[in-house]
Amino acid sequence: MEYVAGPEDEGLRVDSFLGARPEVGSRSQAAALAEAGAVTVDGVQRPKSHRVSTGQHVVVRLPGTEVGAPLAEDLAVTIAYEDDHLLVVDKPAGMVVHPGPGHATGTLVNALRGRGIAGGDAYRPGIVHRLDRDTSGLLIVAKDASVHRRLQEMIRRREVERRYIALVHGRPASVLGTIDAPVGRDPQRRVSMAVGGVSARPAVTHFRVLEELGDLTLVEARLETGRTHQIRVHFLAIGHPVAGDPLYARRDTLGVGRQFLHSAVIGFVHPVSGETLRFESPLPQDLAAALAEARRLTRLG
Numbered sequence: 001m002e003y004v005a006g007p008e009d010e011g012l013r014v015d016s017f018l019g020a021r022p023e024v025g026s027r028s029q030a031a032a033l034a035e036a037g038a039v040t041v042d043g044v045q046r047p048k049s050h051r052v053s054t055g056q057h058v059v060v061r062l063p064g065t066e067v068g069a070p071l072a073e074d075l076a077v078t079i080a081y082e083d084d085h086l087l088v089v090d091k092p093a094g095m096v097v098h099p100g101p102g103h104a105t106g107t108l109v110n111a112l113r114g115r116g117i118a119g120g121d122a123y124r125p126g127i128v129h130r131l132d133r134d135t136s137g138l139l140i141v142a143k144d145a146s147v148h149r150r151l152q153e154m155i156r157r158r159e160v161e162r163r164y165i166a167l168v169h170g171r172p173a174s175v176l177g178t179i180d181a182p183v184g185r186d187p188q189r190r191v192s193m194a195v196g197g198v199s200a201r202p203a204v205t206h207f208r209v210l211e212e213l214g215d216l217t218l219v220e221a222r223l224e225t226g227r228t229h230q231i232r233v234h235f236l237a238i239g240h241p242v243a244g245d246p247l248y249a250r251r252d253t254l255g256v257g258r259q260f261l262h263s264a265v266i267g268f269v270h271p272v273s274g275e276t277l278r279f280e281s282p283l284p285q286d287l288a289a290a291l292a293e294a295r296r297l298t299r300l301g
Contacts, residue, residue, distance in 0.1 A: 002059045002121040005052040006156065008201050014039055015048040018060055019185060020199035022228050023100050026190050027198060033060055070099050070123065072113035075106065080279045085147045085272045086140060087115065087126075090281050093136040093258055098124035108141075117141050119148025128152055129162075129226050137164070137263025138281050150271040155226065161267035162223040164231055165210075165283060167260035167291065168240040169249065171217050175209040179234040183227040192247060193229040195237045203227045205234045213294045216243060220264075232259060244290070254290040262287055 001023050009017055014034055019027030033039055034048035038061040041050060052058060078090040091097070091108055098109040100123075109117070109124055117126030119142040126141040128151040140160070142148035154160050184200030186192035204224035211218040217240070221231050232248050235241055241249035244256035254260075267278035283291065 001123065002057060004152075005054055005056045005058060006201075007054050009052055010054050011051050012199060013048065014041065014046055014050045014052060014058065016199045017052050017058060020201070020228075024060065026185065030060070070107070070109045070113055070125075071105070073105060073110040075111035077108065077111045080138060080281065081277065082115070084143065085270070086142050086151070087112065087117070088138055088140055088266055088277075088279050090138055091131055091136060091263075093134050093284065093286070096133045097130045097139070098127050112141060116143050118143055119145040120152075129155055129160075131263055132229065132232075132259070132261075134258035135164075135261045135263065136281075136284050136287070138266040138279055139263060140266060140268070147271055151268075154268060154271065158224050159268065161265060161278070162226070162263065163265035164221045164223070165262045165264045165287075166219050166221055166231060166235065167213075167243040167254075167287075167294065168217050168219055168235050169243060169251065170215065170240045171212060172207070172209060172219070172238065172240055177207050177238075179203075179205045179207070179238060181234060181237055183230055183233050193227070193233045195233060201225075201227055203230050203234065205231055207235075214298045216294050218291065218294075231261060254293055256286060256290045258286075260287055260290060 015027050015031040018024045018030035024030050031048040037045055039046055040059045042056050079087055080090050081088040096103045096107045099107050119126050128140045128142055128148060131139055140151055142151055181195040181203060182200035183193050183195060183203040184197030186194040186197050202225060206222040207219045209217055209219055232242050232245055236248045243260040244252045245259035262283055265280050269276055
């Protein structure tokens with residue numbers, strides 16, 4: 001796996017920098033990998049205590065990823081847009097974006113491998129940004145290294161519009177709001193993230209209320225940053241966890257079976273043609289059915 005250190009990472013130890021990445025899992029795991037010689041910074045093997053600088057490329061070889069690039073698989077994925085340079089994909093819930101420990105096959109990368117995706121790390125070619133396994137909706141995938149770099153830079157510069165639809169518990173205090181709180185690895189639960197967690201990085205989510213449904217609220221969330229579990233953690237932090245979220249809400253009153261979170265809008269200027277592109281994805285069947293049930297229960301009072 002390869003990562004590029006941003007300004008917010010300046011001066012972080014290698015083990016802290018990598019420990020905040022979901023593919024690595026923890027600072028202790030990152031330290032063990034560094035001690036085993038599996039970590040390089042700008043091509044030079046470095047110890048866990050090495051401090052990274054902005055723009056440096058940090059590469060880690062995870063166990064089990066040494067056996068070649070992901071294979072192409074015939075998996076059903078909806079393509080919202082495709083040209084010679086990139087794709088916009090509508091990912092189904094339940095699909096992991098790229099291979100990693102425990103997910104060698106069946107991922108979005110496997111599904112798109114035959115479409116010429118490229119750029120970035122060899123084990124997640126073309127992946128510009130990610131969605132959680134059980135979050136559905138739109139994301140961008142590159143077809144060559146230069147487009148991949150330009151798209152990632154556009155995301156860093158906040159030039160990509162990313163809007164999500166979420167159903168949350170309770171009612172936010174205002175119909176418009178901004179959650180500005182750094183997100184890092186939860187020091188108590190390795191699989192979770194938390195506001196102010198380990199190696200926390202700046203995170204900003206804007207939201208607006210779309211519909212009040214009794215004890216639930218339908219909201220649109222717009223990302224400025226894209227930290228792991230950002231929307232889920234941010235709404236938990238203000239007392240309104242995402243409905244159905246098995247990790248942060250632990251309540252599923254509508255029987256959704258996953259977090260009610262959908263990447264509904266992607267908008268950006270094409271990095272090659274300069275054309276303005278914007279795509280919308282309707283709620284998938286399971287979320288649409290849950291929303292209909294919430295509305296029915298609200299009418300019944």
